[in-house]
Amino acid sequence: MTTAKISIRDLYKSFGKKHVLNGVNLNIQQGESVVIIGGSGTGKSVLLKNILGLQEPDKGQILINGEDTTHISGSAREKANAKIGMLFQGAALFDSLPVWENVSFGLIQGQHISRTDAKSIAIETLGKVGLSKDVADLYPIELSGGMQKRVGLARAIAAKPDIIFFDEPTTGLDPIMADVINELIVKCVRDLGATALSITHDMASVRKIADRVVMLYQGKVIWSGSVKDIDRTDNAYVLQFVQGLSKGPIQLAV
Amino acid sequence: MQALLQPIGATMLGFCEATGRFAWFAAVSVMHCFRPPWFARNIRKQFIEMGFYSLPVVGLTAAFSGMVLALQSYSGFARFNAEGAIATVVALSVTRELGPVLAGLMVAGRIGAAIAAELGTMRVTEQIDALSTLSTNPYKYLIAPRIIAGTLCLPLLVFIADVIGIFGGFLIGVYQLDFNAAGYIKSTLDTLKFLDVFSGLVKAAVFGFIITLMGCYQGFHSRGGAQGVGAATTNAVVAASILILISNFLITAAFFGK
Ligand SMILES: Nc1ncnc2c1ncn2[C@@H]1O[C@H](COP(=O)(O)OP(=O)(O)OP(=O)(O)O)[C@@H](O)[C@H]1O
Ligand SMILES: [Mg+2]
Numbered sequence: 001m002t003t004a005k006i007s008i009r010d011l012y013k014s015f016g017k018k019h020v021l022n023g024v025n026l027n028i029q030q031g032e033s034v035v036i037i038g039g040s041g042t043g044k045s046v047l048l049k050n051i052l053g054l055q056e057p058d059k060g061q062i063l064i065n066g067e068d069t070t071h072i073s074g075s076a077r078e079k080a081n082a083k084i085g086m087l088f089q090g091a092a093l094f095d096s097l098p099v100w101e102n103v104s105f106g107l108i109q110g111q112h113i114s115r116t117d118a119k120s121i122a123i124e125t126l127g128k129v130g131l132s133k134d135v136a137d138l139y140p141i142e143l144s145g146g147m148q149k150r151v152g153l154a155r156a157i158a159a160k161p162d163i164i165f166f167d168e169p170t171t172g173l174d175p176i177m178a179d180v181i182n183e184l185i186v187k188c189v190r191d192l193g194a195t196a197l198s199i200t201h202d203m204a205s206v207r208k209i210a211d212r213v214v215m216l217y218q219g220k221v222i223w224s225g226s227v228k229d230i231d232r233t234d235n236a237y238v239l240q241f242v243q244g245l246s247k248g249p250i251q252l253a254v
Numbered sequence: 255m256q257a258l259l260q261p262i263g264a265t266m267l268g269f270c271e272a273t274g275r276f277a278w279f280a281a282v283s284v285m286h287c288f289r290p291p292w293f294a295r296n297i298r299k300q301f302i303e304m305g306f307y308s309l310p311v312v313g314l315t316a317a318f319s320g321m322v323l324a325l326q327s328y329s330g331f332a333r334f335n336a337e338g339a340i341a342t343v344v345a346l347s348v349t350r351e352l353g354p355v356l357a358g359l360m361v362a363g364r365i366g367a368a369i370a371a372e373l374g375t376m377r378v379t380e381q382i383d384a385l386s387t388l389s390t391n392p393y394k395y396l397i398a399p400r401i402i403a404g405t406l407c408l409p410l411l412v413f414i415a416d417v418i419g420i421f422g423g424f425l426i427g428v429y430q431l432d433f434n435a436a437g438y439i440k441s442t443l444d445t446l447k448f449l450d451v452f453s454g455l456v457k458a459a460v461f462g463f464i465i466t467l468m469g470c471y472q473g474f475h476s477r478g479g480a481q482g483v484g485a486a487t488t489n490a491v492v493a494a495s496i497l498i499l500i501s502n503f504l505i506t507a508a509f510f511g512k
Contacts, residue, residue, distance in 0.1 A: 054383045078389045086387040092380035096372075110389040155388075 003066040005030045005163065005195045006051065011060035013046055020046050021057070022219030033189045033196040035206050035227075037241060038216035039250060044199045045089055047216070048165050051197075052086060053077045064163070082110050085156035089167040089199075091148040093140035099126070099151050100136035106159040125154040130180055146173045153181065157188055164188060166198040170205050182208040203242060206230070215241065217250065279471050286391070286398040293399055300403035304365050304466075308411055311364060312357045316415035319352050320344060320422030328431050340431070341441040344423030349450045350510075353415045354408075355502055358461035361408060362494040366469040369400055370490035373473025374483035382474070397470045401463060408462030409455040416451065453509040460505060461498050468494040 004027040013021040020043040028034050036044050049055045051062055053072065062070045069080050085106075093102050101108070103125055104118035113121070123133050129150040140148055149172055156164055166185060170178035182205050189196045189209075200206060206213060206227065213230055215223040215238055223235045230242050240248030327343045373396060376382050385392045420442060427433040469490045476486035 049383070052383075052387055054386060074391075077386070078391065081387050082389040084387065086384070088380050088384060090380060092384040094376075094381055094384070095379075105390070106388040109395075 004028055004063070005032070005065065006197070007061075007063040007066075008047075008051070009061040009063070011047070011050065011062065012058045013043070013050055013055065014058055020219055021050070023060070024216070024219065024221055026214060026221055026224075028195060028197060030195055031189065031193055033186070033198070033209055033211045034214055035198045035200060035210035035212070036214050036216055037200070037206060039241070040201075042216045043219055044216055045167055048086070048167060048197070048199070052081060052084065052165070082106075082159075083162050085159065085161035085164045087149075087152045087156040087164075087166045087169055089171075091140075091145075091152035093148055093151055093155070095140045097139075098136065099131075099138050099140065099143070102140065102151055103136075103154045103158050105155065110159065121158060122154070125158045126151070128157075128184060129154045130177060146177060149173060150177075150181070153184070157184075157192075160192055162192065162194050164194050164196045166196065166200075168199055168201065170200060170202050175204075178202065178205065179208070185209045203244075275475075276471060279474070280467060282393055283397045283401055283467065283470065286393040287402050291394065292402075293395055296395065296399035297402055300399050301407060303368075304361070304400075304403050305407040305410060308361055308364060308407075309414065311360050312411050312415050313418050315356050315360050316348070316353060316419035317422040319356055320348055320419035320424075321426045323347055323352070323419075324423040324426035324431065328427075337431075338441075340423070340427055340433070341438045342445040344427075345420055345442045345445050346450060348419035348423070349416045349446065349454045350506075351454075351502075353419055354412045354454045354457040354461060355498065357408065357412050357415045357458065358465065358498045358502075359495055361411070361462070362465045362491055362498060365404065366465045366490045366494045367487045369466060369469030370473040370476070370487045371483055373470060374476035374486040377474060377476050378479055378483060392474075397474070400470055401466045404462040404466030405459050406462070408458040408465075412454055412458035413451075416454065449509065453505070456509075457502060457505050460501055464497045464501065465494045468497065 006026075006028040008024055008026040011021050011024040012019075024047060026034075036047070038044055046055065050057045051064075053069065057070060060070070061068060064080060067080075069077070072080065093099075094105065097105070100119050100122035103122035104113070107113040107118045107121060108115060119136070123136050126133070126135060131147065131150055131154070135143070135147070135151075140151065143151065149169070153166070153169060156166070164185075169181050169185060173181060185196060185198065186209055188194050196209070198205075198209060210227040213225060213227055214221055217237055223233065223238050225233060230238060233239065236249050240250050323344050324340055327340050328337055331337050331339055331343075373382070376396070382392050382396070385395060424435075424438055424442070427438050428435045472486040472490040472493070473483075476482045
C-alpha cells in the first residue's frame, strides 16, 4: 500500500466542554480531490485548522506524506505548511496590503521571489480566478465579498502547492462564477497534480470537484464514498443532506 | 472550608497561568527581535507610524508641560525667594521625568491602542492564521518589527520632547517672567548632567518596549469579535500605563536612589 498524502488517525478536539472532533479517521491519496460535507458547526473548518497546525488536537495523529506533523511547530511547521495552500472560509486577506501582495505573499516571504516578478505572477494568478489586472493595486476592503473570496483562492494557489484546502470556495459567488471556480479547482488538481481537500455546502460544487465525498457528523466520519454514490447510497444522513431536507435523522445543533 | 478555598485556588491558578502565558509570549517575542530574518520593510513602516506621526502629540505635550512647569515653579518658589532656580527645575524635571513619562503615556494611548486593535482584528479575521499558512512566522512578521521600532523610537521622541520642553520653559522664563535669556540658557546647561538625560532615555526605551509588548500581547490573544478587540485595546492601554508608572519608579530608584 502506498502512503497516503494526508492521513488522519483517530483525531479528537474539544473546546472546553464542547467536543467538536470525536475520533476522525480519514486517508487522502496523492492527486485525489476529497470533499467534506456536513452540517454547519460539525467541525469541518476545525479539522482543516488542525491539519495546518493552527489548532492542536487533543488526541490522535496527523500524517502528511507519511510524516507525523501532529505536534510540530516552528520551522518544521513552516516547512510542512509551505507545500499547503489554504483558502479560508472568510478569505482572511491582509487588509494592510494591496491585492497583488496578498496573492504573492507566500512567494515573496517563502520563496524570496523579487517583488516585480511576484507582481506579474500575482496578476497572472488573478486572471485565472477571473479578476482583471486593475484589481491588483486595490486594497481588500475595496472589493466585494465574492471578489475577496477569489483573491483568497488566488493566494492559495499562487505558490503552486501540492496540497490545497478550500474552505467553502463558492459561497458568496454567483452561480456562473461558482462554476468557474469549480473548474479552476478541478484544473488545479489535474494540472498541478495537487491533492485537494475541500469543504462545501454547495452540492453542484460537490458533484463537479469531488472524486470522493466524506460526510462529517457529530465529530466523526459517518460516510465516505465516490461522488457517484451520493445519490445511490442508502445512508439516511447522506441522503437528507444531499437532498437538503429538513426531516430526517440529522438534528441541527442549535 | 473547601468551598471557601476553592475559588481562591482557582483565582490563583488563573493568575499564574496568565502570568506564565505572558512571560512566555514576552520571551518568544524578544527572541525573535534578535534573530534573523528581520522584516526591514515592516520595521521601517512601524518606525514612521510610531516615531514620525507621534511627533506632534509628543511635541505639544512637552511644550505645554515645560511652560506650565516654569509658571508653577515661579509662583511656588517665589514664596521663599528661590525664583532663580526655575531653569534648573525645568531642565531636571523635563529630562528626568516629564519627558519620558508624559511621552510614554501619550504614546501608550496612541500606539498601544492602535497595535492592539490592528493585531486583534487580524486575529479575529484569521489573518494571523493565514500568515502561518504562508510560511511566515507571525512573531517575526508582526510582533518583532513593532517591538524593535517602539524600543528605538521612544528614546528619539523623548530626546526631542526634552528639547521642546526645556524650550517651552525658556519661552515663559524669558518672555513672561523677564529672565535674562543668556542667563537662563547658561544655568540650564550648567545644571544638566549626562546622567539626567541618559536616565530619561533609558526610561523611554523601557516604556517603548512595554507599550509595544502589551499592545502585541493583547491584540495577539484577543478573541470574540469586535467586543474582544475593544477589550484588548483597553487592556493594552491600561496595562501599559500602569507598567510605565511602576517601571518609572524602579528605574528612578536604580539611577538616583541610594
Ligand atoms: N477557536 C474556537 N474556540 C471555541 N470553539 C470553537 C473554536 N473554533 C470552532 N469552535 C467550535 O467548533 C464547532 C465547529 O466549528 P467549525 O468552524 O469547524 O464549523 P464548520 O463545520 O466549519 O461549520 P460551517 O459550515 O458553518 O463553517 C463550532 O461549534 C464552534 O463553536
Ligand atoms: Mg467552516
